[in-house]
Amino acid sequence: MAAQLAAMMPAGAPPIGLFRTFARNLPMTAAMSHWGRYELGRDLTLTLREREIVILRTCARCGCEYEWGVHVMVFADRAALTAAEIASLTRGRFDDPCWTAAREATLIQLVDALHDSSDIADELWRSAREVFDERQLLDVLLLCGWYHAICFTARAARVDLEPGAPRFADIAVG
Numbered sequence: 068m069a070a071q072l073a074a075m076m077p078a079g080a081p082p083i084g085l086f087r088t089f090a091r092n093l094p095m096t097a098a099m100s101h102w103g104r105y106e107l108g109r110d111l112t113l114t115l116r117e118r119e120i121v122i123l124r125t126c127a128r129c130g131c132e133y134e135w136g137v138h139v140m141v142f143a144d145r146a147a148l149t150a151a152e153i154a155s156l157t158r159g160r161f162d163d164p165c166w167t168a169a170r171e172a173t174l175i176q177l178v179d180a181l182h183d184s185s186d187i188a189d190e191l192w193r194s195a196r197e198v199f200d201e202r203q204l205l206d207v208l209l210l211c212g213w214y215h216a217i218c219f220t221a222r223a224a225r226v227d228l229e230p231g232a233p234r235f236a237d238i239a240v241g
Contacts, residue, residue, distance in 0.1 A: 071096055075103075083137065084226045085217070106213050112203045113210070119146040120171055121210050123156040124178040127235075131218035136232030150239070157238045170198045174207065181211050 068090050072082040075096075082090075089096040105111060111118060119142050126135035135157070143153060155163040161175035173195050180187050187195070195204060220226075228234070 068093060071100070075100060083229055085133065085137070085221055088220070088224050088226050102213065106210055111210070112200075112206045115142070116146040116148070117170065117174060118210065119143065119148060120152075120156060120174045121178055121207060122214050123148075123153065124175055125182070125211050125214040126218055127157045128178065128182040129215060129218035129222070131221050132235050133221040133226050133228055133232075134214065134217050136234060137229055140229070140232045154238050157235060173198055177207055178211050181208070182215075 071093060072086055072090055075086045076082050086096075089099070107118075113121070119138060122138050123135060123143075126132075126138065139153060148156075149165065151163075151165040155165050156175070159165075161172040161179070166172040166175065173191075176191055177187060177195060180191055195207075199207065
C-alpha cells in the first residue's frame with residue numbers, strides 16, 4: 068500500500084485523503100492510476116489551463132468541494148486562472164465577462180451539458196468541432212466523466228477536506 072501511495076504523489080509529499088481512500092482497494096487503485104496519469108499528464112490533448120477549466124467546472128457542478136479545493140490549491144496558479152475565472156467556474160456561466168476565449172467558454176458549455184443531460188446537443192457539438200479537434204473532444208468527454216467518478220467517490224466516501232485547500236465559501240460571488 069505504501070508503495071502504491073508513494074507512486075501517486077510527488078516525491079516526499081504525503082498522500083492526500085482521496086488516495087488513502089482509494090488504497091483500500093489496491094487492485095482498483097493500481098488500475099486507475101494509469102488513467103489518472105493520462106488525464107493529468109502530457110499526452111492529454113488539452114492544455115493545462117483547459118484541463119483545469121474542465122476539472123474545476125465538473126467538481127463545482129458535482130458539489131465536490133474536496134476535489135475542487137485540491138485542484139484550486141495545486142493547479143489554479145499554474146493554469147493562470149484568475150479569481151474571477153475561478154468564481155465563474157464555481158458559480159457562474161460560460162458567458163460571464165471573464166471568458167473571452169471561445170475555446171474556454173465552449174469547454175464550460177460542454178461540461179454543463181454533460182452534467183445536465185449526459186449528452187451534447189447537436190448544435191453545441193458542431194460549435195465545439197469548430198474550436199476542438201476530434202482527439203481533444205474525446206479527451207474533454209472522458210476527462211469530465213473521470214472527474215464525475217472522482218467527485219462521486221470523494222463525496223460518497225466522505226473524504227475529509229485537505230488542510231489549506233480553499234472552500235466554496237472562500238469564493239466571492241461576482
